[in-house]
Every structure is written in C-alpha cells, then in structure tokens.
Amino acid sequence: MFARLSETFSPSPQPSPRGGEGENGGGGSGWGQHGSGTVTLVGAGPGDPDLLTVAAVKALAAAEVVLYDALVGDGILDLAHPKAERICVGKRSGRHSLPQGEINALIAFHARRGKRVVRLKGGDPMVFGRAGEEIAHLDSLGIPVRVVPGITAALGCAASAGLSLTMRGVSRAVTFVTAHGRDGERFEPDWARLADPQGTLAIYMGREQARAVGQGLTGAGLPAATPVLAVENGCRPDERRQWTTLGEMAEQGVAAGKGPTLLLVGEALRPRQVGTADALAGTADAIDLRALGDLGQRFDHD
Known part of the structure; x- marks a missing residue:
C-alpha cells in the first residue's frame, strides 16, 4: 500500500521558499533542484508504517536528506526518496550516537546547502522528542521549519491494546511522564x-x-490493586504486553526486555484487564501482530 502512496505523493515542483524562481530558472524546485533549504520535523509514530500520516509520507517522498532516530520503525525509511541521503543520529535511551548539539548543527548544515531536510523522530516530535531545542536552533539561524505530528507511543499502545485512556466517571485526565532524564x-x-x-x-x-x-x-495513596499495563515495542511485530498491578510492580518490577517500554497506569484500564485483553495478553504476554497483516490487504484497493 505504501509503495503506491509514495509514488502518488512523489514531489512535484514546489515554489521556492523565498517566493522567487528556483536557481534553475524554472520557477520551482523539484527533487534535486535547490532553492532555500527547509527542515521538516516528522513524527514516525510508534513503529507501524501504516500509522504514518499522509503528510509524513509526502515529506519523506520529497526529502533529500533524512536524519532519523534509532526508534524509527522498520519499513518507514523505505518510504523516503530512493536518492535521499539517510543519516542515523541514533538517539535511543542509553545509546546516543550523537550529542543533541551535533544533531542541531547537522540539520542546519544540510538545510544551508539548500536541501529539503526531514528530521524523522519516533512517536510525535513534540512529546519527549527534544523538538523544541531543534526548532529554537533553526529559528536562531533563520532556517524555515515545520512540524508534521505523529502518533505518540501512549496513544498507539493504548489503541493496539483496545484501551481507552479516559472513561466517564473513572478517568478524567491523562498525564504523560518520562522516566528517562538527563544523564x-x-x-x-x-x-x-x-x-x-x-x-x-x-x-x-x-x-x-x-x-x-x-x-x-x-x-502517595494509589491502591496497590491499580491496574498496570507494560507495553514493550508497541505497535511493532514483536510487541509484548504484560498486565500487573502497582503492588506487584513495586515488588517485582516488570519483565526484562530490550525494547522501549511504556507503562500505562489507572482504573480506566480495568475493564480490559479482566476482559478480552486479559485473554489475549495476560497469559502469553505477547501478541504477534504479523498475524493481522493479511486483514489490511482486503482494504488495499488498486
């Protein structure tokens, strides 16, 4: 499906960001024709390429340089233009291959070369993605920047598990917290x-x-029986879920793993903890999402 989307959205000539003609005199700047460089911060979502926005697919198809994080899901980079330069900046908890300052400089360097740059981030760029620092740096240099939002992990994992994070009379607020701070x-x-x-x-x-x-x-007063769902590698083929409670987690933590893990906590989870989701995830603690792949093909019309 996305191969055809990428072809559908292959970039047509665009007006020069400065409002004049492109440097080749054609009044626009198609792929490989340079006017002023631009930067787009693109949210890659929680992992599944099918969860990308149409705007994200368009931006990748038009990009000449893609700087991507280690958490970007498999198959998403394949949507970039075949000639685009791909640069892994490797941001992942505990394994930062480039300091943030160097990433900022690298984005600006390619934009100043007149390139269309995509800064590809897992989830949503504006949620624990340090997008604010990159935007501030680019603003200080006068480099145009726009943001394409993505599905953040909390929403993707909740949807994958069939969970509503809010429920009338039970949960009236959702709070996002990161357990990973500065070094x-x-x-x-x-x-x-x-x-x-x-x-x-x-x-x-x-x-x-x-x-x-x-x-x-x-x-701080929450009951030990409060439901908790730990989701590792959410919205990916190797997604794993583990149901527990605050009391159990206080004593045992959650199962060891290597992928990024999101914790969902609250009474809004309880109906799924004791219902369908318990049958699916509570015993095997894992779901192979690849088994659902054929279903999507029924809706992939030519």
Missing part, C-alpha cells in the same frame, strides 16, 4: 501530583524505573 539525573517526580485516582498515567521509557513507580504511587 545522571535521578527519577524523582512529585508522586503526590501523579497519584490521581481519577487519572491515567503514561510513563515513557518506564521499564528500569518500574519498581520505583509502583512504590512511589502506592506510597
């Missing part, structure tokens, strides 16, 4: 503020801090 920074949130019995918590990069989360939230 050497301890994870010490305000547990009293987070322990809202009428809210749902989504804790990004939460596996290593799972015991601390369980202890902190129960210590």
